Amino acid sequence: MATALTDNPTANDAANDAANDAANGADAGTPAVRLSHVSKSFGRPGHGQTVLDDISLDVAPGEFVCLLGASGCGKSTLLNLVAGLDAPSSGEIRVAGDRRPALMFQEHALFPWLTAGKNVELALRLRGVPRGERREEAERLLELVRLRGAYGKRVHELSGGMRQRVAMARALAQKSSVLLMDEPFAALDAITRDVLHEELTRIWQATGDVSVLFVTHNVREAVRLAQRVVLLSSRPGRIARQWQVGIPQPRRIEDAAVADLSVEITEQLRGEIRRHGQH
């Protein structure tokens, strides 16, 4: 399989293109998300801390990409930039389509003053769906995450896993072509997380052309879910290496192939972390 080892930004792009070609067959088309030489620093220019350094990354339409990294690699910052909640210090971010990307957080971020169904309907309303169609569409989306009976439930009446599924339904209600996920399952217990991995894979497959950019520090989770794993180094965050995951779905987190690749990625990740202890 194609392996590109590069040392400069231009070739970095070439590596991306190669990865996208792999994900999309011969036709790369317009990427759903394109980051070109994106850097982000906080604090005074020149004296601040650089969180992201020269990130170039394309996500193809319908592609599932996991951003993997230890603390301080700026993966959440990167998602905020793509979501438009913050602006890059330099470089350019382009998101295909005219809808803003949907974003799911580690906390469910559902509004506690609304029922599960009304949370979904609010997203529909803000998208401009006419009043008469909202209820039916919200029920369809809840059905998609298998929470048909939860329409009238308050957020606090739902378990952690159910809340994240409602949050997923709400994100899907935005009908955006890009779904950004910021460690959405990190706060869940292992059994629920495992089920939600399966659920997310199923829903991603069912929706067809939604691109997912999924941030995690859990290597197994990344390999379990993604078509491509992007490893970020820390302080500043740079793309250290990418893996194309060819293991067919449905995968299980206990699969030997998932384990093997996880070992390889973990080694690389540990190497990145060790570098920080050396000076």
Added chain:
Amino acid sequence: MASTETTTATGPSAPGGDGPERPVPGGGDRAADGLAGLEAGLDALETPAAQRTPAGRVLRTKVLPPVAAVLLVLAAWQLAAQADLKPDYMLPGPLDVWNALAEEWYRGTILGTVWNSVSRGALGFAASLAIGTPLGLLVARVGFVRAAIGPVLSGLQSLPSVAWVPAAIIWFGLTDATIYAVVLLGAVPSIANGLVGGVDRVPPLYLRAGRTLGATGLRGVRHVLLPAALPGYLSGLKQGWAFSWRSLMAAELIAVSPDLGTGLGQLLENARVLQDMSLVLGAISLILVVGIGIELLVFAPLERRVLRGRGLLARG
């Protein structure tokens, strides 16, 4: 410069091509059914069972203690009055107070008096609400406004509104305008401050979630900021009502004139002029009862409903 490397790991049963793995949905129906069943089981296990507190226990733990406390105080008061610790014109017993109120009742004026005060209080409160809410929103969201009048607004809360009465009388004379001015000056700051506090305590996550959903600008205020700030706003309203009622009584007590309809404050002042201690105490208890009654009947259920809907209040 970081090195970038792309490698592909292929699973044991991977198809030969390098296209994405996307089995046709529905291909694994049995697996999907298994997942649905698993999920239903997890949901059932993790959903807390709703329970209701039996009415008997509510009665025993919530209603009985305050009633017993009030009865105890009344009994002690009656005993003190009967023991003649002070002459009757200074310390009448609860029964004397009751009789004084009953006398007012038979004269047919008492309901009108209570209504005068309550309607003034309600109207003043409504006006305070209409002014305090946009004011609070401005202070909470516009940095310049906050810097300019935020400290003044919270400082005003510690100014007893009775201090405004002389000024209001000079401005408006002995009219209803005086009474409403004092009520407004008392209630608007606490309603506005309650909203500011409520907005400040809105978790930033809700605002971020709202922005990604497209709730920006006024839509963000309407769909996210205001509902999220509602608990703080409601406690501001509760305090605002208490301030309205207090200010109203202060104004009625001082601004006594035949032109103004008799309210509870005026009833109290008239009783003092007539040296009718039973009626003075009766008027005080009416003021207390109306103030507490409105809080219990209007604000407490409203607040409970909002908090319970958000899971911020344990049942029972």
